[in-house]
Ligand SMILES: C[S@@+](CC[C@H](N)C(=O)[O-])C[C@H]1O[C@@H](n2cnc3c(N)ncnc32)[C@H](O)[C@@H]1O
């Protein structure tokens with residue numbers, strides 16, 4: 545049975561963080577019942593055309609899925625595991641914000657079947673949490689991590705670094721403190737300025753500056769060193785895990801495997817009618833719900849050949865394991881060496897950015913830091 549990863553998007557947050565361009569919305573009253581009914585409808589529609597499939601993972605992402613009532617999470621998990629065939633070791637992750645109210649729902653999520661929590665801590669420094677516009681304190685974040693570690697078999701949390709004025713020494717100290725909590729996985733993101741966010745306006749006005757390229761590179765190297773001290777290996781550009789504790793759900797994206805996405809703005813990559821399709825859905829929650837209620841919320845576009853290879857390269861080179869050449873060919877229909885510019889490939893190998901063997905194409909640590917510049921030239 546072909547495996548499937550399932551993403552469920554919950555598009556609401558208590559407040560909009562100034563750096564964030566995810567599809568998240570603030571409402572006085574979240575229309576939870578209507579949204580959950582529409583999600584269940586989309587799930588049934590996906591199952592009708594995709595099942596039987598072995599469901600390897602479910603990921604509740606957002607937005608802030610920890611605003612959802614545990615009973616509704618239970619309904620969605622029950623639907624998904626009834627409509628598809630759950631793998632024995634199915635991974636079920638829910639993203640949570642660490643306010644005390646949301647931590648209070650952790651036991652309910654675990655009872656619903658969630659076996660992995662991913663907490664948006666962002667920083668353990670009170671001043672940085674203020675700058676990032678977060679709704680929780682460092683103490684609340686630590687309490688949520690400690691509670692989460694007791695309740696869920698697996699736990700990850702997110703931090704944002706390369707913040708204005710952050711030195712390598714200060715980041716090492718913050719990260720070491722974070723690593724002392726029992727997490728088997730961390731997502732460590734460098735702060736990026738996304739168009740349309742409050743930070744984009746402030747940054748353009750010169751209200752703050754970001755670390756220059758050399759400092760950003762030094763911060764990245766320090767991150768991998770500190771994580772390794774605690775047994776967490778860098779397996780993707782921004783993700784670190786103990787061996788075997790990688791996010792299986794996110795690996796499906798990076799390995800360019802099939803995944804279904806439901807909810808406002810969710811996208812998927814699905815094998816349908818023998819072709820590979822990109823699925824997408826309306827981003828605005830209420831407009832999306834209306835379309836879902838009418839059974840018309842999913843747009844499908846076949847992914848033509850050069851795009852398929854480009855996407856597989858873009859995703860696979862983020863991973864420390866790189867790209868398996870036989871799988872690449874089976875998935876995209878083209879041999880890996882026919883999908884890349886031979887001159888750029890040779891130069892990138894000579895520079896130490898890429899490694900090519902009979903089995904795999906892999907980006908080195910240095911290469912993974914330069915992927916944004918390398919990929920547009922590498923892919924044909
Ligand atoms: C969808 S958000 C997450 C979850 C949850 N709502 C929260 O805020 O904790 C996923 C993660 O992306 C990261 N992120 C979002 N925007 C970012 C940016 N501009 N720069 C760096 N990291 C960012 C944050 O670490 C965030 O936790």
Ligand code: SF4
Pocket residue numbers: 556557558559560561564565566568606607608641664
């Ligand atoms: S970072 Fe998380 S809480 Fe903040 S706006 Fe984005 S999705 Fe919402």
